[in-house]
Amino acid sequence: MNLDAKIPAGNLADKWDKHRFESKLVNPANKRKYTVLVVGSGLAGGSAAASLAELGYNVTCLCIQDSPRRAHSIAAQGGINAAKNYQNDGDSVSRLFYDTIKGGDFRSREANVYRLAQVSNNIIDQCAAQGIPFAREYGGQLANRSFGGAQVSRTFYARGQTGQQLLLGAYSSLSRQIKLGKVTMIPRREMLDLVVEDGHARGVISRNLVTGEIERHAAHAVVLATGGYGNVFYLSTNAMASNVTAAFRAYKRGACFANPCYVQIHPTCIPVHGDYQSKLTLMSESLRNDGRVWVPKHRGDSRSPEQIPEAERDYYLENKYPSFGNLVPRDVASRNAKIQCDLGKGVGETGLAVYLDFAEAIQRDGQETIMRKYGNLFQMYEKITDRDPITSPMTIYPAVHYTMGGLWVDYNLMSNIPGLFVLGEANFSDHGANRLGASALMQGLADGYFVLPSTIATYLGQCSFDPVTATGEGFAEADDAAKKRLDKLIGLNGKRTVDDFHKELGRLLWDNCGMARNAEGLQRALAKIPELREEFWQNGLVSGTPNEFNQTLEKAGRVADFLEFGELMVRDALDRKESCGCHLREESQTDEHEALRNDAEYSYVSAWQYQGGKSPVLHKEPLSFENVELASRSYK
Amino acid sequence: MSSAITIDLILKIWRQQNIHARGALQTYTLNDISTDMSFLEMLDVLNDQLVLAGYDPVAFDHDCREGICGMCGAVVNGQPHGPETETTLCQLHMRHFKTGDTLVIEPFRARAFKLVKDLVVDRSAFDTIIQAGGYVSVNTGGAQDANSLPVSQKNAEEAMDAAACIGCGACVAACPNAAAMLFVSGKISQFALLPQGHPERRERALNMVKAMDEEGFGNCTNERECEVSCPKGLSIRNIARLNREFLKAAISLP
Numbered sequence: 001m002n003l004d005a006k007i008p009a010g011n012l013a014d015k016w017d018k019h020r021f022e023s024k025l026v027n028p029a030n031k032r033k034y035t036v037l038v039v040g041s042g043l044a045g046g047s048a049a050a051s052l053a054e055l056g057y058n059v060t061c062l063c064i065q066d067s068p069r070r071a072h073s074i075a076a077q078g079g080i081n082a083a084k085n086y087q088n089d090g091d092s093v094s095r096l097f098y099d100t101i102k103g104g105d106f107r108s109r110e111a112n113v114y115r116l117a118q119v120s121n122n123i124i125d126q127c128a129a130q131g132i133p134f135a136r137e138y139g140g141q142l143a144n145r146s147f148g149g150a151q152v153s154r155t156f157y158a159r160g161q162t163g164q165q166l167l168l169g170a171y172s173s174l175s176r177q178i179k180l181g182k183v184t185m186i187p188r189r190e191m192l193d194l195v196v197e198d199g200h201a202r203g204v205i206s207r208n209l210v211t212g213e214i215e216r217h218a219a220h221a222v223v224l225a226t227g228g229y230g231n232v233f234y235l236s237t238n239a240m241a242s243n244v245t246a247a248f249r250a251y252k253r254g255a256c257f258a259n260p261c262y263v264q265i266h267p268t269c270i271p272v273h274g275d276y277q278s279k280l281t282l283m284s285e286s287l288r289n290d291g292r293v294w295v296p297k298h299r300g301d302s303r304s305p306e307q308i309p310e311a312e313r314d315y316y317l318e319n320k321y322p323s324f325g326n327l328v329p330r331d332v333a334s335r336n337a338k339i340q341c342d343l344g345k346g347v348g349e350t351g352l353a354v355y356l357d358f359a360e361a362i363q364r365d366g367q368e369t370i371m372r373k374y375g376n377l378f379q380m381y382e383k384i385t386d387r388d389p390i391t392s393p394m395t396i397y398p399a400v401h402y403t404m405g406g407l408w409v410d411y412n413l414m415s416n417i418p419g420l421f422v423l424g425e426a427n428f429s430d431h432g433a434n435r436l437g438a439s440a441l442m443q444g445l446a447d448g449y450f451v452l453p454s455t456i457a458t459y460l461g462q463c464s465f466d467p468v469t470a471t472g473e474g475f476a477e478a479d480d481a482a483k484k485r486l487d488k489l490i491g492l493n494g495k496r497t498v499d500d501f502h503k504e505l506g507r508l509l510w511d512n513c514g515m516a517r518n519a520e521g522l523q524r525a526l527a528k529i530p531e532l533r534e535e536f537w538q539n540g541l542v543s544g545t546p547n548e549f550n551q552t553l554e555k556a557g558r559v560a561d562f563l564e565f566g567e568l569m570v571r572d573a574l575d576r577k578e579s580c581g582c583h584l585r586e587e588s589q590t591d592e593h594e595a596l597r598n599d600a601e602y603s604y605v606s607a608w609q610y611q612g613g614k615s616p617v618l619h620k621e622p623l624s625f626e627n628v629e630l631a632s633r634s635y636k
Numbered sequence: 637m638s639s640a641i642t643i644d645l646i647l648k649i650w651r652q653q654n655i656h657a658r659g660a661l662q663t664y665t666l667n668d669i670s671t672d673m674s675f676l677e678m679l680d681v682l683n684d685q686l687v688l689a690g691y692d693p694v695a696f697d698h699d700c701r702e703g704i705c706g707m708c709g710a711v712v713n714g715q716p717h718g719p720e721t722e723t724t725l726c727q728l729h730m731r732h733f734k735t736g737d738t739l740v741i742e743p744f745r746a747r748a749f750k751l752v753k754d755l756v757v758d759r760s761a762f763d764t765i766i767q768a769g770g771y772v773s774v775n776t777g778g779a780q781d782a783n784s785l786p787v788s789q790k791n792a793e794e795a796m797d798a799a800a801c802i803g804c805g806a807c808v809a810a811c812p813n814a815a816a817m818l819f820v821s822g823k824i825s826q827f828a829l830l831p832q833g834h835p836e837r838r839e840r841a842l843n844m845v846k847a848m849d850e851e852g853f854g855n856c857t858n859e860r861e862c863e864v865s866c867p868k869g870l871s872i873r874n875i876a877r878l879n880r881e882f883l884k885a886a887i888s889l890p
């Protein structure tokens with residue numbers, strides 16, 4: 001198979017402009033003859049559905065939650081990047097581009113990332129115009145904060161609820177189009193399969209989560225904006241319904257899955273505290289602007305933090321990386337926290353935590369200022385842990401947070417299945433092997449507001465105007481397969497709960513396919529996962545019937561897919577024998593135990609193609625860099 | 637985080653198969669619950685036990701489990717989201733209860749919220765209200781530079797306070813009239829405080845209030861229960877602002 005990324009020729013800075021000029025347009029009068037199905041109503045799906053409808057297309061939008069306003073994007077706290085240079089601190093499109101590509105450890109496409117930096121400014125304009133209450137300076141101008149991996153202040157924010165406000169902005173635009181009749185919004189639906197007819201994406205099969213009914217949705221083009229798969233680890237900062245099902249079903253229908261092993265582990269989460277725990281809570285990394293990370297200098301020091309004098313504290317990030325200090329990128333911060341804990345210097349009950357201390361910032365700026373910046377985060381921390389970060393330092397530990405991998409897409413955000421577009425966290429496109437803070441919101445909105453509305457026209461321009469129907473062979477087959485699978489799941493009458501399998505899978509992946517990996521551990525996981533899957537289908541337990549509101553059944557379907565997908569992740573990790581981005585491949589490190597990237601052999605995107613019962617085939621899309629030098633990342 | 641304390645509880649939970657079936661409170665005893673658990677984790681433990689014993693687990697809505705998506709919610713001993721102020725059910729921790737406590741757990745009840753199953757209700761009436769005018773009519777691509785419209789920091793902060801609503805419906809469940817005034821006033825206030833919202837403020841106030849009435853929400857009689865129950869601390873000052881916006885709109889349009 002030839003994976004053509006369709007990167008436009010020409011200067012990096014002119015590619016997007018030139019591409020739009022050379023792309024087909026759909027005549028305004030003809031737009032209403034096309035139906036586009038958008039799966040997902042997060043930042044990516046919500047913004048795409050609204051923008052496509054504004055252009056005149058007929059849009060149908062599905063989401064799992066009871067309202068599009070509740071997509072997981074709502075949980076993003078810290079902020080969104082843009083190259084506005086409002087602070088006059090030397091920012092530019094080129095710098096945002098460079099920071100993002102360097103942050104991704106040179107494993108993303110130059111052209112995609114440059115376009116992202118270019119449209120970043122339009123996003124802020126659009127969101128301000130929607131009435132999003134961004135933080136402001138006294139003079140009324142927009143305020144910025146700094147974020148990990150950047151030395152300029154380019155992050156826009158709305159208190160600690162940036163994702164919420166941006167999503168509600170997209171939701172309000174979507175609501176306007178629903179009212180105008182241009183979008184048919186169908187909540188409480190789960191996509192169970194993709195329908196491909198004559199080699200083109202033609203629609204999806206979904207389950208009505210209230211009645212259990214299996215439904216068919218046909219369209220001229222299908223857009224997946226279904227978010228990331230971090231929940232494969234069981235414990236993550238993702239919302240409970242976040243899943244890989246939609247993307248994985250597309251993979252099984254022929255779409256290539258790119259870089260599944262690229263997973264980001266976020267450095268500032270509330271540490272794990274018990275077996276019953278169902279999710280991990282992120283403390284926004286913006287906290288690292290003012291918080292100082294430290295551990296006791298001596299291992300096993302069990303004094304409370306206040307009792308440990310300055311001289312006996314190790315501010316290990318500031319010491320090791322003087323120019324970035326506490327603002328080193330996420331992978332560096334996460335890995336170093338793990339190293340400190342492995343050295344026995346971890347704190348808290350489990351020893352799996354480090355301190356994040358605000359004492360100095362409070363002394364410098366006053367409690368009021370700090371509370372204005374982080375009030376809701378402090379409140380959240382206190383609710384969970386019963387401790388006040390004003391009076392004693394927070395404890396934090398890394399947790400699975402974001403997945404850079406996703407369905408493979410070309411420059412137009414179209415997968416290798418014609419007519420199937422993939423946006424937001426569900427695609428692999430812009431963050432390489434590591435995503436910088438405040439860049440996911442930017443990417444989701446770039447994809448949905450600005451990129452897709454332009455690129456989809458090229459595809460639709462070649463489609464016939466004939467109305468689409470859901471009566472073809474492809475629909476019948478997928479509909480039948482979905483029903484059979486549900487019957488099989490509901491028939492599971494063993495002794496272990498679905499969650500129990502999910503926990504075991506998560507543990508296996510966290511231990512062997514997390515921040516640090518090696519061939520031995522990965523081989524172990526590769527042998528174990530099929531056994532676990534086998535046991536799931538023998539001994540799993542699902543209650544109720546398929547024809548009702550049945551959350552156990554929903555969960556079982558998602559876990560069944562995670563059990564297959566986990567194996568693909570491990571395969572991908574095995575293939576990549578270099579350290580890069582978020583991961584340390586233990587066989588590939590420098591003498592100082594820093595990650596060692598291998599550009600000569602691994603400068604490619606791994607795109608996996610499903611082969612039925614056989615092992616998947618790996619296709620490599622080579623990455624070429626014409627505008628940046630492949631520096632080894634150094635934040636010292 | 638610190639304690640390894642466990643408690644034993646008696647739960648009385650509303651069980652109802654669907655909107656057509658009859659519902660009733662069912663009693664369960666649940667032992668050895670860690671006080672570090674969240675309320676929803678406690679329900680997870682109950683559900684695990686029910687499933688393993690061959691019973692139907694309790695249906696409840698949830699997603700983010702960190703107090704921001706607005707998906708979770710139930711009435712615990714008469715209070716939406718339970719006894720703690722400014723706390724969603726998912727953020728409520730079991731350390732606020734003690735051994736031997738009886739917890740009566742019921743869905744958010746209101747005429748405009750139809751029951752789906754057990755503790756799950758249909759809150760799509762909120763979406764309908766937003767569709768009636770909870771937006772600025774700006775198409776993608778037409779925006780001017782974001783800094784060309786300055787907004788005073790005070791207004792931006794107050795707009796953010798109002799915009800913090802998570803649409804959970806606790807205000808409606810708390811109100812003896814099942815009014816949605818706090819919810820509606822949050823959106824109206826956000827846009828009344830920001831210049832971007834001004835061109836459409838009249839239509840917005842009229843249309844959203846009309847939609848609210850049509851969806852079957854009750855009238856506000858200043859009970860203030862909404863404010864007390866709001867997990868995001870929305871103030872009823874927003875309702876005063878809504879009333880002003882509505883009144884101005886009502887007398888100034890033809």
Ligand SMILES: Cc1cc2nc3c(=O)[nH]c(=O)nc-3n(C[C@H](O)[C@H](O)[C@H](O)COP(=O)(O)OP(=O)(O)OC[C@H]3O[C@@H](n4cnc5c(N)ncnc54)[C@H](O)[C@@H]3O)c2cc1C
Pocket residue numbers: 039040041042043044045062063064065068071072073074075076077078079080162163189190191192225226227228237238239242243245246282284401402423424425426437438439440441442444
């Ligand atoms: C706690 C937290 C904080 C974060 N903070 C930041 C931050 O400060 N800055 C930043 O840039 N990024 C941040 N991120 C990352 C960012 O929030 C996400 O990457 C981004 O919001 C994903 O948006 P999305 O639109 O791609 O997907 P989502 O918002 O996850 O939306 C997915 C949508 O797809 C639907 N869906 C999923 N599966 C199916 C299915 N099978 N059938 C039907 N519908 C389906 C869902 O219902 C939902 O509507 C954060 C992430 C987390 C977890």
Ligand code: FES
Pocket residue numbers: 697698699700701702703704705706707708709724725726727
């Ligand atoms: S589950 Fe999201 S607010 Fe409670």
